[in-house]
Amino acid sequence: MSKMSKIVETALEKKHREYMDNADKAREHLHERSLEEDEPYKIPKMIYHTKVESKDMFECQMLLFNEVEDCERLVIYLHGGAYVNEIRRPHIIFCDKLAKKVNACVFAPIYPLAPNHTYEETYEIVEKLYMHLLEMNKPIIIMGDSAGGGLSAAFAEYLAVKDLPQPENLILISPWVDITMSGDYDKVEYDPMLGVDGARELGKSWAGDLDPKDYKVSPLFGEVDKLPKTTLFTGTHEIIYPDIVEFYNKLKDNGVDAELNVGEEMTHVYPVYPLVPESKEAFQHIVEIILG
Template sequence: MRASRRVSRSRIAVGVAGIGLTVGAFSLYSRRRYGRSAAATLAEYGTRPVKMVHTRMSITKRIAHLASRPEARRAVAFPAWGRLFYDLERREDSGMPVYHLRPRTPSNTIVIYLHGGGYITTAVTAHTWFVDHLARRTGADVVMPLYPLTPHHTWQEAHRLVLDLYRRVVTENPGKRIVLMGDSSGGGLAAVIALSLAEAGDTQPDELVLISPWVDVTHANPQIADYVDTDPLMAPEPLTEIGRSWAGDTPPTDWHLSPIYGDLSGLKKVTTFVGTREIFLPDNALFHAKLLEAGVDSTLHAGEGLNHVYPMFPTPEGHRARRDLVRLITGELASAAPSRSGNGRH
């Protein structure tokens, strides 16, 4: 009996050691091959199948299918534990659902968060968990609208509703710190809202924070071709098709759709996070260069070996980015972690 137990324990020990060696080997491979954590590599492998179904034909069919059906209800669910830290309220604003997360302790900061989804998909669980994290860690009020989407709507209605919401939040909260933030298409829309405020002579947000923003729906930048094979999630052709649907009768190069073509000189402070393994990197780098040329305080954080919206991933790199986002929101940090250039600028 005792001998049998010793053999069993020995086998368990060997098994654990084998698992440890395998994990260690994969971690070493990930560091040497991509310069990132094993968790980040696993996250990429998990997203690769997504790109396989994102062909132009499938997107065209999807747009036509969605257009032929009644518009889906826009709604999300937030983590239950959040109720321990903030009050959650859903309002209807001219038909646009708006979620308000209000901390139990009054805050001097308000985050207006615009979700991604390619202007065709509403917020998902990843967004609510991310927003919940920001609300709990910063103690800030968070406002997240579920704006109208294509193909039932074009950019005009979403732009009007979000801009009106932003102005109303500012008016109702005089003197408070305002952070305008968005990811992917929501990041592009956030940049458009900031440009609209500048055009009207309105005060800019204290922080404009963009996570892998979609700043050019035309994808005309020739450097994008260098990233198509490495991006596991996105391809330019289907996104361009969605961009046309979102544009309606407006030229896709209009800055209301592609803020990279706008007059950027009226913006105040912009911080962008983007991965080096995504097709948005060339446009984000160009957008950053144009911001600097226009005299804007702009910081670009390019996550080496990381994918689209990497701050939202449950990886060590995502954790570090979220920590920096928290410090940006609370005003503890003028600039977040160093960018690719190593000096806070790219």
């Protein structure tokens, strides 16, 4: 673990959200979020590598990075936040850098969040976006982190169920693949960010009336044999590390071209943190994967 990574992990521990490992606190957080209106997301003021703008697409605010005619590929990026928290600055920085490095137009939906919304509305938005991108006849990459990584995997399974074309690449950064948190987490020595009981409550809210073990919200339990080339990133300092390894093994057992990248002593979604050296290595690997 690099010195900067340790600094980031210590900072995350100090900001640890109690609602991630306490069910009562999670319900309080959901109540607080339910009182907040769905305000439009304001793009942070900073120096960008690409043109960044907000558009209304498919009844959803969509952030677009590098929307130019000569872009060579298309990326759908689904942000994390336990399905209750909005997109964050590190996500914006990541999407902007990625769009520049691989000459892609990156679409980041500001999708509706729990508890006022469930997975259903987001599926409608992402499906419409995906069908729209298919018409452009360019390589498509679907990727996301944490909850967004789980959503990315689940959506790919959904495409298979509907017998629709798969993206060229599926890239999952610390994907939350089991919102029921039913795995064995005793062997995870440390996680400065996440927990079990609180996360489970947040997951239930996202699922709504759906069984939380349904593949649409917990892709660990879905059919994976038709998934495209899939690249996963995870750190050993995250509670869901065992679930991600299990999902990877399931992909391999079903003949999927899958690759697992494990960051020793790395925390949740470490590839998204711009100042961490290990993040830069992971980002470069993502670029190489996309460029083939």
